[in-house]
Amino acid sequence: MPSRTPALGAAQFRLLEKLCNAVGVSGAEAEVRRVVLDEIKSYVDELEVDALGNLLATKTGGGAKRLRVMLDAHMDEVGFILVAEDGEGLYRFKIVGGIDPRNLAGKQVVVGKERKPGVIGAKPIHHTTPDERKKPLAEDALRIDLGPESKIKAGERGTFAPNFQRVGPSLMSKSLDNRLGVATLIELLKFSYSNLDLCAAFTVQEEIGLRGAKVGAQHFKPDLAIVIDSTPANDLPMQFESENISYNTRLGLGPAIYVSNASTMDDPRLVGFMRDVAEKAGIPYQIRQPGGGGTNAGGIQRTGAGVPVVSVSIPHRYTHSALSVARIEDWKNTLALLHTAVQQITPALLRR
């Protein structure tokens, strides 16, 4: 048993800030990977960066009968890729991953390895008609304005400008999805779990189709996998006292355990196990509402001869926008749940 339980102190917040402020749009995750690599290298037994850029680390347990448990957190974030310059440093772009185009206009961005600052501009209110203001601005009507001497080339990626802040009980930043998950997995790696081989996968290209996790799982060939991600909380109060019945998750209620989504049926044994662990340890948790969406669990579940999976996510509001909001308490409880659960995983968990 580990001698201490995970805590969130100054070091953890500094690390989360570093992770959130790193730029790692799907397909170009190097900056995030470097932060993770520096942080975990002294804690793990094996370390490898695979062909797609996944950072795969193993901590070997002891004892003869132990499971290989894959813990996954994707490193990439949504953003943009520049398509062509229209002149004057104005660039056409395509969204990488899922961003509602209504969340784009007026946002500050950074582009390229040198993080050139720019803005997604839109006509000001002075020059728009009331009719124009009723319509959302489509992606192809928008440009990223980097100024005339930016020297940025088509194919470079960008995302919302780094903006991490800790505000009272809250965390506010771009890319909380999924740097919160990455930070959580890093903390877990600082402990030793003698009951299993911990296969940590910091994966690439989740936002564009769970791509990194599929090959990461082929590499590890795990007995089971737990995916650590971050999920939308659509929990704003409803008007006129009608009950909000489609909140997905709610801030402050603890880690969100998945049962199903568009890509996965989470293994009922693992869902039940997570619930039991939370209840016995007095850790608050919530069930993420079944429905659409997906996590890397969908990719991992179907690799090789199959892998039982479950996802645990930290809720946050305003997903895939310039600024998301999460609660420190939910992060703490997610870390506590995973730490407690991982210690209790034995082969009996998979018995049928």
Add this chain to the structure above:
Amino acid sequence: MKPLIRKLTDTFSPSGYEDAIRDVIRAEIKGLADEIRVDALGNLIARKGKGGTRLMVAAHMDEIGLMATHVDQKGFVRFAGIGGVYPRNLPGGRVRFVNGSCGVIGLDGGTFSNDLPPLEKMFIDVGASGIANHPIKTGDVAAFERPFLDLGDRVVAKSMDDRIGCAVAIESLRALKSTSNEVYFVFTTQEEVGTRGAQTSAYGIDPALGFSIDVTGWGDTPGQRDFDVALGKGPAIKIRDGGMLSDPRIVDWMIGTAEKNRIPYQREVLLGGTTDARAMQLVRGGIPVGCISIPCRYVHSPSEMIDYADAQNAVKLVVALLRPPIKLQFI
């Protein structure tokens, strides 16, 4: 075979929650196979024979269902579909949760409107008057509740898709006293949510060829078009569906075997939908596949109808296919 069909369709096991149906099938096939195992995603795998051509026969044991997404302050259960759940098949229907609770499906605004709302505007009424001691929690799983109906030549039940395929596979395994091949009967999981169990079990088994046994649609009720498959004219040998082109060698092998053994069959050209065979076909370096379909009316409704003789003839065809040595050759 009717008591078996009834037993299988009376079991509640939506995708991902196949424990109950797996236990029923495992008990049925006990002693019939040379080896029985369950894999990581819950597929039940029964091997018959050893050393010959390795072949996979898939019948999915899951069924479509519902999953609770929220219990509101007044005790009504909101839900999402598991697999292809059509709103038009729901109002007034009854469901049974895997935990045993039952309920009826109601619509926001009552049932007086002619407009069919989406699933999000429906709820399950389990008879609760509030959230205190409510029997359902978010994530609980339910399936249609509808009694088995024996109409003589025709049989009706919920989850005929694909318990009839499971029944055909079980009876084929029973009738197949010996085989020159190495046959893996796989009762697969999670077909209705994306042929997931078939994909991973096919990877694990690595067969030389395979086919699925599943239901297909029907073209023989008023207003049905563009589908030349009818109940009672024999199992349908699939040539294509919305996700898979059967290997022509498999089609020829199936048709040749049916004709040689005087088993009635139909040629199936299905425009939409697919089966486990699609997932099997694309595993590893690719596998030649086909599918034997049982024509089924009202698929994905609580009352799915098949012709009993079609199921019996499907068993004959499967046994005739599996018994002699199989060798596929390119023309």
